[in-house]
Amino acid sequence: MNEGTRRRIHLLLRDGAIIAGLGIFLIWTLAPIAWMILTSLLPHRALITRPPDIDPALFTLKNINGVLEDRAVLVDSFINSAIVACATTALALTLGSLAAYAIARLSVPGGNKLMLMVLATQMFPGIVLIIPLFILLSRAHLIDTHIGLVIVYLSFVLPVVMWILKGFFESIPVQLERAAMVDGATTMQTFRLVVLPMSLPPLFAAGVFAFIESWNEFFYAVILTRTEVKTVPIRISEFSGQYRTAYGEMIAAAMIASIPVIIMAIVFRKYILLGFSEGAVKG
Amino acid sequence: MTDTPTGPTLEDRRRRMGYFLVAPAMLVLILVVLFPIIRSLIYSFQSVKPEGGRFRATWVWFDNYRFMGSDPAVRRALRNTIFFTVGEVVLVIGIALTVALLLNHPFGRFGAFRIILLIPWAIAPVANAVLWEWILNGSYGVLNAVLLRLGLISEYKIWLGDAGLALRMVLLADVWKSVPFIALLLLAGLQNIPNYLYRAARLDGATLWQRFRFVTLPGLRTPLTLAVILQTIWAIKVFDLIYVLTKGGPGDRTLMANFLAYRVTFNYLDFGYGAALANAIFLAMLVLSLIYIKVLKPGAPRSRQQT
Numbered sequence: 161m162n163e164g165t166r167r168r169i170h171l172l173l174r175d176g177a178i179i180a181g182l183g184i185f186l187i188w189t190l191a192p193i194a195w196m197i198l199t200s201l202l203p204h205r206a207l208i209t210r211p212p213d214i215d216p217a218l219f220t221l222k223n224i225n226g227v228l229e230d231r232a233v234l235v236d237s238f239i240n241s242a243i244v245a246c247a248t249t250a251l252a253l254t255l256g257s258l259a260a261y262a263i264a265r266l267s268v269p270g271g272n273k274l275m276l277m278v279l280a281t282q283m284f285p286g287i288v289l290i291i292p293l294f295i296l297l298s299r300a301h302l303i304d305t306h307i308g309l310v311i312v313y314l315s316f317v318l319p320v321v322m323w324i325l326k327g328f329f330e331s332i333p334v335q336l337e338r339a340a341m342v343d344g345a346t347t348m349q350t351f352r353l354v355v356l357p358m359s360l361p362p363l364f365a366a367g368v369f370a371f372i373e374s375w376n377e378f379f380y381a382v383i384l385t386r387t388e389v390k391t392v393p394i395r396i397s398e399f400s401g402q403y404r405t406a407y408g409e410m411i412a413a414a415m416i417a418s419i420p421v422i423i424m425a426i427v428f429r430k431y432i433l434l435g436f437s438e439g440a441v442k443g
Numbered sequence: 444m445t446d447t448p449t450g451p452t453l454e455d456r457r458r459r460m461g462y463f464l465v466a467p468a469m470l471v472l473i474l475v476v477l478f479p480i481i482r483s484l485i486y487s488f489q490s491v492k493p494e495g496g497r498f499r500a501t502w503v504w505f506d507n508y509r510f511m512g513s514d515p516a517v518r519r520a521l522r523n524t525i526f527f528t529v530g531e532v533v534l535v536i537g538i539a540l541t542v543a544l545l546l547n548h549p550f551g552r553f554g555a556f557r558i559i560l561l562i563p564w565a566i567a568p569v570a571n572a573v574l575w576e577w578i579l580n581g582s583y584g585v586l587n588a589v590l591l592r593l594g595l596i597s598e599y600k601i602w603l604g605d606a607g608l609a610l611r612m613v614l615l616a617d618v619w620k621s622v623p624f625i626a627l628l629l630l631a632g633l634q635n636i637p638n639y640l641y642r643a644a645r646l647d648g649a650t651l652w653q654r655f656r657f658v659t660l661p662g663l664r665t666p667l668t669l670a671v672i673l674q675t676i677w678a679i680k681v682f683d684l685i686y687v688l689t690k691g692g693p694g695d696r697t698l699m700a701n702f703l704a705y706r707v708t709f710n711y712l713d714f715g716y717g718a719a720l721a722n723a724i725f726l727a728m729l730v731l732s733l734i735y736i737k738v739l740k741p742g743a744p745r746s747r748q749q750t
Binding site: 175178179182185186188189190192193194195196199207208209211212255256259262263266267268269271278280281283285286287288291292293294295296305311312313314315319322328347348372373376378379382383392393394397399401407410411414415417418421422425429432 | 538
C-alpha cells in the first residue's frame with residue numbers, strides 16, 4: 161500500500177467517524193421528540209401494549225382533542241400562562257428599558273456599580289427569594305393571583321432585560337441623540353423617537369427571553385398557585401404521578417404546551433443565544 | 444456639551460431625569476430581590492412557623508445551621524447533589540463539546556442541525572419531565588421495550604423506583620435537556636477561534652490531537668468556564684425533574700439540595716430551617732463559582748467577544 165492510498169483510507173475513516181458521530185447526535189436528540197409525537201398520536205390501547213404497537217394505521221387525534229376539548233384540562237392554564245408571561249414581559253421591557261437607558265446615558269452616579277449588583281443578585285437560588293416572598297404575598301393575599309406571579313417573575317426577568325438593553329444602548333453612537341437634543345427634543349422625546357426605534361432587535365431579544373422564561377417557569381408557580389391561576393407547567397405536572405395512566409393525553413398536553421416556545425425559539429434563534437447567555441445565571 | 448452656557452444645568456436635568464427613570468426598576472428589584480435576600484438571612488436564624496394563618500418568628504440563632512449537621516436528610520441530599528452535579532457537569536460538557544466540534548466541521552454546518560439542537564432546549568422543563576416519566580415508565584416505557592429488543596435487559600425495569608437506578612435516570616433526563624444550550628454556547632466559542640491559528644499549527648506539523656489541545660481548548664477557555672459554572676448552578680438547583688419524576692424517592696435516593704429546602708419549607712412548613720438550607724445552597728454555589736473562576740482563569744482577551 162503506498163503513502164497516498166493510506167492517506168486516503170485515513171481520511172475516509174475520519175469522515176466516516178464524523179458522519180457516524182452526527183448520526184448518533186441526531187438519534188440521541190430526536191428519538192425522545194419522535195416518541196413524544198408518536199405517543200400523542202397513538203390510542204391508549206396501542207400505548208399499553210408491550211412493546212408499544214406503533215402502527216400508523218392506528219394514528220388518532222383523540223389525545224390531542226381530549227386535551228383541548230375540556231377547557232379545564234389545559235386551555236384555561238394557557239390563558240393564565242399567557243396573561244402572566246405577557247404582563248411580565250411588558251413590565252420588564254418598560255421598566256428595564258427606562259432604567260437601562262438612564263444608566264447607559266443619563267450619567268446616573270454609580271450606575272455601573274448598580275448594574276453589577278443587579279447581576280450579583282442573580283446568583284441567589286430561587287428558594288432564597290421565595291421563602292420571604294411567599295410570606296409577604298400571603299400577608300398581602302396575593303397567593304394564587306396573576307399579580308403575585310408577575311411580581312415574583314420580575315425578580316429574574318427584569319435584571320436580564322436591563323443587562324441586554326444597557327449593553328445595546330451603550331453601543332448606539334451618541335451623536336444621534338445629541339442631534340435630536342440640538343433640535344430641541346427633551347430627554348424623553350429623544351429616548352422615545354430616536355433611541356427606541358433603533359432598539360427593536362434587542363427589545364425583541366429581551367422580550368423573547370422574558371416570555372419564554374415566564375411561560376416555562378415551574379418552581380415559583382408550584383409554590384404560588386393553588387386553584388385559580390394554575391399555569392401550563394402546573395397543569396402538565398398534574399398529569400404525572402404513579403396512579404395516573406392517561407399517558408397519551410399527558411404527552412399530548414406536554415407537546416402542545418411546548419409548541420409555542422419551540423416555534424419562538426426557532427424563529428428568533430438569532431437573538432436567543434445572546435439573551436440566554438446573559439440571563440443564564442438567573443435564580 | 445460643557446462649552447454651551449446651559450451645559451451644567453442640562454447635565455443636572457439629565458441626571459435628575461436619570462434618577463426618575465431608574466427608580467421604578469430599582470424599587471421593584473429592592474422588593475423582589477434585595478428584601479428577600481436579607482429577610483432569608485434573618486429567617487435562617489429564627490424559627491418561623493405558620494400558626495393560625497399567621498407566621499410566628501422566634502430567634503433561635505445558630506440552631507438551624509447546627510441542626511443541618513445532624514439531619515440525615517441533609518447528608519442524603521448532599522451526597523445525591525454531589526453525585527448529580529459532578530455527573531451532570533462531566534457528561535453535559537463532554538457531550539456538548541463533542542456535538543459542538545461535530546457541528547463546526549464542514550459536514551455539520553447545516554442550519555437544520557442547529558434548529559434540531561434548539562428543540563430539547565425550548566421544551567418546557569416540566570414537559571421534558573413528563574416525557575421522560577413516560578419513556579422510563581416501568582410497565583409500558585419505550586426504554587424498556589428498546590432495551591429488551593436489543594437484548595440488553597431480560598425483563599422490564601422500574602427505572603425510577605429502583606434505589607440504585609433512579610438518580611442515574613433523572614441525570615439522563617437532565618443531560619438530554621441541558622446539552623443543547625451548552626453545545627450552542629461552545630459552538631459560538633469555536634467560531635470565534637481564528638482559522639489562521641489552525642493553519643499555523645498545521646504548518647508546524649501539529650497532529651489533530653495537538654491542534655485540539657493547544658488551539659481549540661485554550662480558545663474555548665471563557666465559554667468552557669461559563670459552561671462549567673452555569674451547569675453546576677443548574678445541577679444544584681434542579682427541581683422540576685425531581686418534583687415530577689420522583690418527589691425525592693425512592694427512600695430519599697433522589698433527594699437533592701433544592702428539593703430538600705423546598706420540602707422543609709413548603710411541606711413541613713419549617714420556614715426558618717428552610718431559609719437556612721437555602722442560604723447554604725447559595726453559599727455552596729458561590730464558593731464553587733469562585734473556585735472555578737480561580738482555577739480556570741477565564742477572560743483570555745480574544746474569546747471575550749460577544750457570542
